[in-house]
Amino acid sequence: SQTIHQWPATLVQPVGSPLSLECTVEGTSNPNLYWYRQAAGRGLQLLFYSVGIGQISSEVPQNLSASRPQDRQFILSSKKLLLSDSGFYLCAGQDRQTQYFGPGTRLLVL
Amino acid sequence: GQQVMQIPQYQHVQEGEDFTTYCNSSTTLSNIQWYKQRPGGHPVFLIQLVKSGEVKKQKRLTFQFGEAKKNSSLHITATQTTDVGTYFCGGSDPPGSYQLTFGKGTKLSVIP
Numbered sequence: 581s582q583t584i585h586q587w588p589a590t591l592v593q594p595v596g597s598p599l600s601l602e603c604t605v606e607g608t609s610n611p612n613l614y615w616y617r618q619a620a621g622r623g624l625q626l627l628f629y630s631v632g633i634g635q636i637s638s639e640v641p642q643n644l645s646a647s648r649p650q651d652r653q654f655i656l657s658s659k660k661l662l663l664s665d666s667g668f669y670l671c672a673g674q675d676r677q678t679q680y681f682g683p684g685t686r687l688l689v690l
Numbered sequence: 691g692q693q694v695m696q697i698p699q700y701q702h703v704q705e706g707e708d709f710t711t712y713c714n715s716s717t718t719l720s721n722i723q724w725y726k727q728r729p730g731g732h733p734v735f736l737i738q739l740v741k742s743g744e745v746k747k748q749k750r751l752t753f754q755f756g757e758a759k760k761n762s763s764l765h766i767t768a769t770q771t772t773d774v775g776t777y778f779c780g781g782s783d784p785p786g787s788y789q790l791t792f793g794k795g796t797k798l799s800v801i802p
Binding site for chain 1: 721723725731732733734735738778780782789790792793794795
């Protein structure tokens, strides 16, 4: 299995400010990694996934970007946050075919 | 693209009643997984089903994978307040796919 670490747990940011959310993984080497967003009371929307260092696939056009500078590090970024970027951001790692989620970051853009 | 529908969206039950959530895919799945998200928490893996017609049990929870591998269900017998949360199904297709397509979840409330 894997352990997924995310921080911070909660973040309040003004519109137009930059964003950097970090996710690190313990366990399986070279895991597939994922960023999801969950709006309040809604399902899981896949934002990005990565199958290796420097390899990022985007699922939806948006104001966000992702990077994977190291095998066990996955970063979600934005240059200028929008109000609509508010939500619960979850990082997940895949071990075999099971996904293990981190504790998430609740982002509120004001 | 693949779509996974989950019903109902919400379910309120009296403690002790049974609960079932259903998951339907637009395509045949190689496997299906179930996750539980407690209020304020993150999704936690419950189980994976791979074989056609497979049934697995975890205490009061029974998971089924349809014969055509396009639908699945989670049944909870005699719900307890600890069962409160949102239950998600996630389907994988084709085999070895990098992605899970999740349903929107069923939010379960248990009235004590």
